Amino acid sequence: MNSGNRKQYDVVIIGAGVVGNAIARELSRYKINVAVMEKEMDVGMGTSSRNSGVIHSGINYKPGTWRAKMDVLGNSMMEKLCDELKVKIDYIGKLTVAQEEVDKQTIYDLKTQGEANGVPGLEILSSEQMQKKQPGVGGLEALYSPSTGIISPYGLTISLAENALQNGVQYYLRSEVCSITKLEHGFTVQIKNGESFDTKIVINAAGLYSDQIAKLVGLNEFKIYPCRGEYYILDKRLQGTLSILVYPAPHKGKAGLGIHLTNTVDGNILIGPSDEYIEQKDDVACTADIMKKLQEEGHELLPGLLTSDFIRGFSGLRAKQNPPEIGGFKDFVIESRKDVPGFINLVGLESPGLTSSPAIAITVRDMVKEIMPLQENKEFIATRKGEAMHFYEKSPEEKADLIAKDPNYGEIVCRCEQITKKEVLDAIQNPLHAKTLVGIKYRARAMMGRCQGGFCTPRIVRILEEEFGYKPEDYLLKSSSSPLFVGYMREGGEQ
Amino acid sequence: MNHSKKQVVIIGGGPAGLAAAIAAKKSGCTDVLLIERDFILGGILNQCIHDGFGLHEFKEALSGPEYADRFIKEFHSLGIEVMTGTIVLSMNADRVIDVSTRGTYKRIQADAIVLGMGCRERTAGAISLPGTRPSGVFTAGSAQNFMNLQNIMVGKQVVVLGSGDIGLIMARRMTLEGAKVEAVFEILPYSSGLPRNIQQCLNDYEIPLFLKYSVIDIHGKDRITGVTVAEIGADRNPLENTKRFVPCDTLLLSVGLIPENELSRSAGVKIYPKTSGAFVDETYMTSIPGIFACGNVLHVHDLVDHVSAESYLAGRFASEYALGQCKPSKKEIPIETGKGIRYVLPQKISGEKDFVLSMRVVDPSRNQTVMVKCGENIIAKKKMVRLHPAEMIRMDIKAEKIGNATRLEVSVE
Numbered sequence: 082m083n084s085g086n087r088k089q090y091d092v093v094i095i096g097a098g099v100v101g102n103a104i105a106r107e108l109s110r111y112k113i114n115v116a117v118m119e120k121e122m123d124v125g126m127g128t129s130s131r132n133s134g135v136i137h138s139g140i141n142y143k144p145g146t147w148r149a150k151m152d153v154l155g156n157s158m159m160e161k162l163c164d165e166l167k168v169k170i171d172y173i174g175k176l177t178v179a180q181e182e183v184d185k186q187t188i189y190d191l192k193t194q195g196e197a198n199g200v201p202g203l204e205i206l207s208s209e210q211m212q213k214k215q216p217g218v219g220g221l222e223a224l225y226s227p228s229t230g231i232i233s234p235y236g237l238t239i240s241l242a243e244n245a246l247q248n249g250v251q252y253y254l255r256s257e258v259c260s261i262t263k264l265e266h267g268f269t270v271q272i273k274n275g276e277s278f279d280t281k282i283v284i285n286a287a288g289l290y291s292d293q294i295a296k297l298v299g300l301n302e303f304k305i306y307p308c309r310g311e312y313y314i315l316d317k318r319l320q321g322t323l324s325i326l327v328y329p330a331p332h333k334g335k336a337g338l339g340i341h342l343t344n345t346v347d348g349n350i351l352i353g354p355s356d357e358y359i360e361q362k363d364d365v366a367c368t369a370d371i372m373k374k375l376q377e378e379g380h381e382l383l384p385g386l387l388t389s390d391f392i393r394g395f396s397g398l399r400a401k402q403n404p405p406e407i408g409g410f411k412d413f414v415i416e417s418r419k420d421v422p423g424f425i426n427l428v429g430l431e432s433p434g435l436t437s438s439p440a441i442a443i444t445v446r447d448m449v450k451e452i453m454p455l456q457e458n459k460e461f462i463a464t465r466k467g468e469a470m471h472f473y474e475k476s477p478e479e480k481a482d483l484i485a486k487d488p489n490y491g492e493i494v495c496r497c498e499q500i501t502k503k504e505v506l507d508a509i510q511n512p513l514h515a516k517t518l519v520g521i522k523y524r525a526r527a528m529m530g531r532c533q534g535g536f537c538t539p540r541i542v543r544i545l546e547e548e549f550g551y552k553p554e555d556y557l558l559k560s561s562s563s564p565l566f567v568g569y570m571r572e573g574g575e576q
Numbered sequence: 577m578n579h580s581k582k583q584v585v586i587i588g589g590g591p592a593g594l595a596a597a598i599a600a601k602k603s604g605c606t607d608v609l610l611i612e613r614d615f616i617l618g619g620i621l622n623q624c625i626h627d628g629f630g631l632h633e634f635k636e637a638l639s640g641p642e643y644a645d646r647f648i649k650e651f652h653s654l655g656i657e658v659m660t661g662t663i664v665l666s667m668n669a670d671r672v673i674d675v676s677t678r679g680t681y682k683r684i685q686a687d688a689i690v691l692g693m694g695c696r697e698r699t700a701g702a703i704s705l706p707g708t709r710p711s712g713v714f715t716a717g718s719a720q721n722f723m724n725l726q727n728i729m730v731g732k733q734v735v736v737l738g739s740g741d742i743g744l745i746m747a748r749r750m751t752l753e754g755a756k757v758e759a760v761f762e763i764l765p766y767s768s769g770l771p772r773n774i775q776q777c778l779n780d781y782e783i784p785l786f787l788k789y790s791v792i793d794i795h796g797k798d799r800i801t802g803v804t805v806a807e808i809g810a811d812r813n814p815l816e817n818t819k820r821f822v823p824c825d826t827l828l829l830s831v832g833l834i835p836e837n838e839l840s841r842s843a844g845v846k847i848y849p850k851t852s853g854a855f856v857d858e859t860y861m862t863s864i865p866g867i868f869a870c871g872n873v874l875h876v877h878d879l880v881d882h883v884s885a886e887s888y889l890a891g892r893f894a895s896e897y898a899l900g901q902c903k904p905s906k907k908e909i910p911i912e913t914g915k916g917i918r919y920v921l922p923q924k925i926s927g928e929k930d931f932v933l934s935m936r937v938v939d940p941s942r943n944q945t946v947m948v949k950c951g952e953n954i955i956a957k958k959k960m961v962r963l964h965p966a967e968m969i970r971m972d973i974k975a976e977k978i979g980n981a982t983r984l985e986v987s988v989e
Contacts, residue, residue, distance in 0.1 A: 367709075392701050393701030478577065480681050491677050496613065532697070533700070535718050563798035563799050565712075
């Protein structure tokens, strides 16, 4: 194969989810050439943006496993990381509640296990003590874990990528890897449009598709079973109802941690997730039966909940290694393959993948270091450009100042979430050049409120037309085959 | 920060806000300010290019923009102050509002406020539509905005879910623009749109309407490719043998309108669950003194003419309040819904003023009488040939008829 005009990289990361981006950002601290290949039109379009957004404490994992080590380490790294990247995080803590006598032993065992993993501050709370943390919560006793937090999962994923990009990592969106050829030293990675890249190291961070990527280098022992979790997002009207996360004590053999309420850093509450093994790795539909069940659970968990409080359903897929008949959890695969030198393989990074991502990044960095020398990049900038808070979260005085500085802050585009034109423009002009409406939504938070874009989508469409010259055919929801419109209604009648 | 004071602030520059502002000014308030978040006045009327507006108000059939224009002209001729491109970020019970506009953040103290923010469309999420989340799913009103205001065609093969008026209007509109409208599916046993729209928008174009039907699944990962529809049984579950796939590239939703009361709630305005609008007295004053509401933010109307009529009154009362001309009444007479009535408005009165009673019925029926009673005493009645939930009923009630009534109940007999 002629490698004459192919781009040369030291490391190619496959998959721009939270793990791939965390690795990319970590490696951008060193003087090496790193590229990220992503099949979607934007980063974080898979599991990374479709989950509960919880930073787990580490009580749920067997001591000595990757999941335990990565989670506890990742949790401890997250605060500083979020500070640098300007990502919202809130360590609100969690109660794991024993509803019945049998659950009590479960939470005691979780405490012992958590302590063995190095989880700080664990306490067993009586029913009265629980009430102080979260009035109205029922149950006999609860395990309190103060280091559990909430985070914007897409916020973290996008920020990691933007910071990696800022530090020299190349991002290839709409670039699905279709073959990997082993060379004497390294690999040639080919993407679907025919373009190829030479690289010394390949990192498989392909999430749900990690088994298929492993297969491309001849590793056939992996299989991912997608397990869907459906959620409901509740209206911000309920903001403040929950001050802490409340989970039921886990029951053996379940694929998830049970249906529960989760506050989001943006002020909504999530109900979910369900767990259901499905066939296809991109089947993120919501189903009538589970939506009904979640509604019932919601009404039970939150008395006073109105039907109008359910603003949207969504679902995400867990990358399970165990088939449905076995269920439960299997440990992460994090390995530098000796039989395929230069191939760093990450498989089955389901929960707590989000929490673990910074820890996995430094683990993978050490694996890279064993393959090639890493020399520090003195120009590395740890801080991401951009604003940490949304306009709507600021005080009236700060708002007045912002508007005085940039008039676009004065123009509210999304009325439900009070997202300004400035924030929408920033999202449109994102450094990764992601060009979809979902990309704007995840960055600016416009279209995420109770009217689900009914009001602001027409305004965003107008901004894209007036300021960026979009034609009706140019608007895409999330992928190249998801056009919003069919064209002008009257030819020559464009405004 | 910029601070100012106003006698009456009107929030919203659609039909409700325009009429309220005009009435407030004409009733003697010199210092009236109207705030509109869009860049032009007229609200949703601007995208309603079909006709049928103004039959009551002007005795002629106007298009939405023409109807709005009559009010906008009068509004400007009265020299009323207006801020467009401006949104109210917050409002409190002391009638202090914070507004944001290009380049300016302002705090305004108002003597009276009229809420005229209108309503929003219920979404796919709000009705818990199962299935995927592809492109091509629009609320009927956003599709109307894209087509009528932005010259953008949203699709070629259309299914409409819900038979609200905007859905019916859009079924016709898309047909006229060359799209194939497969059908309209309505979960209720009757249409939620006006009978005249069923005739003029569906029947005249041979678009089938399936009652007791709903969309039970959405297909397509990227752009919508079709929907599964089914008849919905009495237990609200789909009937298995009626399930069928309807191919489409566009799904329009016309499944209800929700008064936009988040701002009202944040000021502590009490909401009447049956309308999702404010709880008001016969002067359209909400539970917060000096805050009034009218139009679709108060209750969803079927005719804009009624919005205007109601808003004139609300604007006048707001002006009287701001000028200190209305004395608080000693009496409080609740008005309640009886048999066959979905909601009434106002929900309480002083009994000292003539007022307009608005209501909707629960089910369609014929040859019935709407009764307003106190115990067995008949205060007012109205014989109706046809009663339909889609058509709001309005009755003028005279104060002298109320007498010593302590509680009124409205029912269909």
